[in-house]
Amino acid sequence: MLVIGSGASGLAAALSAERAGARVALATKGSIQSCNSAKAQGGIQAALGPDDSPERHAQDIWTSSHETADMRLVEVLASEAPSAIHWLEELGVAFDRENGGYRLARCGGASAKRLLQVGDRTGHAITAALRDAVESSSVAVHPRSPLVSLEPGENGWRARCGERTLEATTVVLAAGGRCYAEARERGELSTNHPGATGEVTRLALELGAEARDLDALQYHPNGGAWPPTMQGYSIPETTRAYGAVLLNADGEEFCDSLAPRDVVSQAIFDEVAKGKGVETPDGRPAVWLDTTRIPVRDAERSLPYMLRRYRAGGIDPLREKILTYPVLHYQNGGLVIDTDAETTLEGLYACGEIAGGTHGRNRMMGNSLLECVVYGRRAGKAAAEKAKG
Numbered sequence: 551m552l553v554i555g556s557g558a559s560g561l562a563a564a565l566s567a568e569r570a571g572a573r574v575a576l577a578t579k580g581s582i583q584s585c586n587s588a589k590a591q592g593g594i595q596a597a598l599g600p601d602d603s604p605e606r607h608a609q610d611i612w613t614s615s616h617e618t619a620d621m622r623l624v625e626v627l628a629s630e631a632p633s634a635i636h637w638l639e640e641l642g643v644a645f646d647r648e649n650g651g652y653r654l655a656r657c658g659g660a661s662a663k664r665l666l667q668v669g670d671r672t673g674h675a676i677t678a679a680l681r682d683a684v685e686s687s688s689v690a691v692h693p694r695s696p697l698v699s700l701e702p703g704e705n706g707w708r709a710r711c712g713e714r715t716l717e718a719t720t721v722v723l724a725a726g727g728r729c730y731a732e733a734r735e736r737g738e739l740s741t742n743h744p745g746a747t748g749e750v751t752r753l754a755l756e757l758g759a760e761a762r763d764l765d766a767l768q769y770h771p772n773g774g775a776w777p778p779t780m781q782g783y784s785i786p787e788t789t790r791a792y793g794a795v796l797l798n799a800d801g802e803e804f805c806d807s808l809a810p811r812d813v814v815s816q817a818i819f820d821e822v823a824k825g826k827g828v829e830t831p832d833g834r835p836a837v838w839l840d841t842t843r844i845p846v847r848d849a850e851r852s853l854p855y856m857l858r859r860y861r862a863g864g865i866d867p868l869r870e871k872i873l874t875y876p877v878l879h880y881q882n883g884g885l886v887i888d889t890d891a892e893t894t895l896e897g898l899y900a901c902g903e904i905a906g907g908t909h910g911r912n913r914m915m916g917n918s919l920l921e922c923v924v925y926g927r928r929a930g931k932a933a934a935e936k937a938k939g
């Protein structure tokens with residue numbers, strides 16, 4: 551079988567398929583390290599706190615999606631989250647702990663503390679562990695081999711990946727979203743890596759696969775607005791989980807800083823439209839994020855990378871407020887899948903950001919890395935079984 555993409559979802563799918571006994575090839579556009587997953591900072595959700603449950607997690611997703619998510623996918627996501635975390639731990643991911651348990655934060659739209667973290671480089675830790683496992687397995691990795699065409703073949707699919715033609719009984723599409731390309735078209739900033747351009751979704755649509763909510767793109771409420779070195783950087787949402795609040799030019803709080811992402815982003819757009827925003831030194835719109843309210847201990851444990859980057863740019867977020875504005879971040883919708891991650895075309899699977907339904911039209915933070923692991927594993931296993939059968 552063939553996996554397209556080397557983000558968290560592709561790596562999880564390839565590893566699970568190999569462990570299920572399939573002969574697996576993984577083709578990716580750039581180097582194996584190049585993906586959005588490695589850039590993820592804030593964390594990954596799982597109902598592991600004492601006052602939490604998968605049912606509560608599922609309910610929060612449903613509410614944050616404005617009741618547009620596919621509940622079959624959501625229930626699987628929330629109920630398999632704890633086992634996905636333990637699987638990652640077995641692969642070597644060391645989530646932050648305190649007082650004998652996990653260090654959990656509450657993220658926007660969540661009714662309980664549910665976000666596990668590895669400092670503020672959670673995606674880096676997860677992809678490094680998955681990559682190590684894939685590279686020491688029998689998976690054949692083909693870097694710099696972008697998928698350029700896909701068509702039904704004699705025994706499944708024929709894929710042209712760069713210079714190679716690969717035949718596979720089943721194919722898992724794990725090529726991520728399109729926000730880098732979309733932001734360039736709109737003349738906006740994006741948090742995404744340059745490989746997030748969406749051509750694999752287009753290929754699947756041309757083959758007749760169904761998609762949903764493709765128009766629902768998500769703005770991260772807190773793009774860095776100043777200094778220039780931080781423009782396009784996504785300030786981790788954990789800043790707000792640990793006490794930072796949004797303020798307008800008059801120093802007033804104008805929204806619930808822990809509301810779902812689309813609500814917070816819209817509140818910022820509205821505040822700026824009312825003339826209550828702040829202009830950056832290079833003339834961009836912004837509001838304040840008062841990071842001085844974050845306890846120093848929490849910041850040093852959970853935001854070390856952000857602190858380092860701002861301080862290198864001459865700003866200490868624990869001593870002064872920082873400027874922020876929403877930035878194009880995530881493709882909420884994507885290819886329609888079932889709970890085995892199979893698309894509407896037989897033998898063609900999709901997992902991670904390229905798939906739709908799990909978040910409906912508005913994703914909560916921390917559920918994308920989770921989706922990559924839960925549905926990456928499911929896609930890999932199901933595609934392996936179909937390939938063997």
Ligand SMILES: Cc1cc2nc3c(=O)[nH]c(=O)nc-3n(C[C@H](O)[C@H](O)[C@H](O)COP(=O)(O)OP(=O)(O)OC[C@H]3O[C@@H](n4cnc5c(N)ncnc54)[C@H](O)[C@@H]3O)c2cc1C
Binds near residue numbers: 726
């Ligand atoms: C800055 C940032 C911070 C984030 N923080 C969080 C967070 O804290 N928690 C959370 O849950 N989520 C977070 N997210 C979202 C999350 O990281 C991503 O949505 C998720 O990791 C996507 O994983 P993926 O495997 O689907 O795609 P990606 O990780 O983007 O991987 C896609 C892969 O497909 C490859 N590819 C693309 N096109 C082709 C092609 N034509 N042929 C072959 N290969 C191709 C790419 O090169 C890449 O290797 C963040 C995202 C960003 C950008």
